[in-house]
Amino acid sequence: MIFRQLYEPESSTYTYLFACPDSGQAVLLDPVIDTLERDLLLLQELGLTLAYTLETHVHADHLTSARKLKHLVGAKIAGPAMDALPCTDFGVAEDRPLTVGSITFKPLFTPGHTDTHHSYLVADGGTGRVFTGDALLIDGCGRTDFQSGDPAVLYRSIHDKLFALPDDTLVYPAHDYNHRRVSTVAQERERNPRLGAGKTLAEFVEIMHNLNLPYPKKMDFAVPGNKKCGECPDEAPEDLRKLCDVSVQG
Amino acid sequence: MIFRQLYEPESSTYTYLFACPDSGQAVLLDPVIDTLERDLLLLQELGLTLAYTLETHVHADHLTSARKLKHLVGAKIAGPAMDALPCTDFGVAEDRPLTVGSITFKPLFTPGHTDTHHSYLVADGGTGRVFTGDALLIDGCGRTDFQSGDPAVLYRSIHDKLFALPDDTLVYPAHDYNHRRVSTVAQERERNPRLGAGKTLAEFVEIMHNLNLPYPKKMDFAVPGNKKCGECPDEAPEDLRKLCDVSVQG
Numbered sequence: 496m497i498f499r500q501l502y503e504p505e506s507s508t509y510t511y512l513f514a515c516p517d518s519g520q521a522v523l524l525d526p527v528i529d530t531l532e533r534d535l536l537l538l539q540e541l542g543l544t545l546a547y548t549l550e551t552h553v554h555a556d557h558l559t560s561a562r563k564l565k566h567l568v569g570a571k572i573a574g575p576a577m578d579a580l581p582c583t584d585f586g587v588a589e590d591r592p593l594t595v596g597s598i599t600f601k602p603l604f605t606p607g608h609t610d611t612h613h614s615y616l617v618a619d620g621g622t623g624r625v626f627t628g629d630a631l632l633i634d635g636c637g638r639t640d641f642q643s644g645d646p647a648v649l650y651r652s653i654h655d656k657l658f659a660l661p662d663d664t665l666v667y668p669a670h671d672y673n674h675r676r677v678s679t680v681a682q683e684r685e686r687n688p689r690l691g692a693g694k695t696l697a698e699f700v701e702i703m704h705n706l707n708l709p710y711p712k713k714m715d716f717a718v719p720g721n722k723k724c725g726e727c728p729d730e731a732p733e734d735l736r737k738l739c740d741v742s743v744q745g
Numbered sequence: 746m747i748f749r750q751l752y753e754p755e756s757s758t759y760t761y762l763f764a765c766p767d768s769g770q771a772v773l774l775d776p777v778i779d780t781l782e783r784d785l786l787l788l789q790e791l792g793l794t795l796a797y798t799l800e801t802h803v804h805a806d807h808l809t810s811a812r813k814l815k816h817l818v819g820a821k822i823a824g825p826a827m828d829a830l831p832c833t834d835f836g837v838a839e840d841r842p843l844t845v846g847s848i849t850f851k852p853l854f855t856p857g858h859t860d861t862h863h864s865y866l867v868a869d870g871g872t873g874r875v876f877t878g879d880a881l882l883i884d885g886c887g888r889t890d891f892q893s894g895d896p897a898v899l900y901r902s903i904h905d906k907l908f909a910l911p912d913d914t915l916v917y918p919a920h921d922y923n924h925r926r927v928s929t930v931a932q933e934r935e936r937n938p939r940l941g942a943g944k945t946l947a948e949f950v951e952i953m954h955n956l957n958l959p960y961p962k963k964m965d966f967a968v969p970g971n972k973k974c975g976e977c978p979d980e981a982p983e984d985l986r987k988l989c990d991v992s993v994q995g
Contacts, residue, residue, distance in 0.1 A: 622748055675928075
């Protein structure tokens with residue numbers, strides 16, 4: 496498997512590139528419109544064909560490049576089936592994995608940050624790799640105060656689905672605000688200050704209710720835009736609207 | 746590849762188990778005498794044959810179980826050829842990798858913590874894994890104030906050999922004192938407070954000269970013991986001497 500962890504600095508988002516070396520077919524997980532050009536160049540450099548974009552959830556902090564990538568390079572759009580977005584070509588669910596070449600993305604339903612959030616488990620070499628989106632972050636987790644978020648639901652998702660994976664499973668989050676890149680299930684179980692080291696459900700709910708986080712600055716256009724797989728509402732800044740516009744090339 | 750990251754709490758050492766699923770042949774990297782029984786049980790549970798133990802360097806903070814494992818299960822002993830230890834069966838060097846079944850340990854000469862220290866690169870799935878011993882740690886590095894340690898040499902080893910690896914190469918250290926488990930080359934290049942983020946050689950040397958670390962409590966018996974692949978000198982505590990004693994089974 497070809498694998499790259501890519502970073503978008505404005506929203507501190509990790510986009511992941513996977514490709515099957517035999518077929519040259521690639522998948523971008525959680526691609527961001529701001530880094531469209533970088534992602535296209537990388538695909539070109541590596542000689543890959545983008546078969547799919549895949550989303551962990553409807554993001555509130557950035558706009559996806561799924562729609563634009565479909566327009567430019569014909570990549571099909573995949574995401575959680577339960578979002579029922581008309582712009583999606585393939586809806587994933589726990590019993591409906593996405594397979595591209597020799598790579599299978601096994602969906603794990605991990606709601607709580609949003610009510611339809613999925614993580615993806617990818618088998619690779621000596622350990623699995625789990626892409627935890629905004630459910631489990633390194634030493635943290637996604638916020639639960641909008642988009643039908645629910646801390647009790649997130650606690651159960653993380654404990655029942657993610658902490659149940661083998662110790663050495665590599666944890667790759669959708670964000671890190673301190674430039675950390677990877678962790679393991681054992682590490683998060685042991686030392687995640689919100690969820691690990693025996694933290695109870697009640698303690699976690701208390702922590703999440705007292706975070707007092709600022710309102711996400713892109714949410715008002717990102718959520719409706721991402722529900723259309725990356726269409727830019729008029730409220731979005733002009734530079735983003737240009738990037739999203741499918742009547743413009745490049 | 747079968748892979749396990751194992752932890753010894755007294756010296757905060759990570760021992761790594763690798764095995765080839767086809768042949769059932771296994772390697773333990775940096776095994777610790779204190780966790781001998783756990784390692785033997787794990788090999789038994791997984792139905793593996795321990796072909797080799799392998800060392801990154803002559804440790805000062807714990808005693809290796811290499812000699813005892815050879816006695817108990819016939820595992821050959823591997824380590825840096827330049828140590829020239831008579832008890833070693835296979836000496837590795839940059840042009841002399843260790844291959845067991847389908848797994849190859851590619852040695853990278855990374856002196857500075859000790860003058861013969863080696864890291865090992867293992868290809869596996871979508872990214873390489875580099876086992877950095879006491880050269881590069883997560884957000885840190887090994888000390889350089891004994892065993893011919895030299896901060897300028899360590900700086901060059903890390904920059905020229907380890908930071909030269911691809912971004913997504915997984916970094917597995919021999920120790921972490923905060924229960925972190927894994928990092929990547931990109932992460933350490935970017936945010937290692939001693940060596941990354943553009944820290945100069947002069948800044949690094951200054952940091953290392955001012956660490957004022959305590960004298961390692963096991964060093965006086967661990968270094969001579971490890972030079973004999975895990976023989977216990979008379980100065981070692983009785984419980985360790987019992988574990989090391991090859992006239993005793995189990």
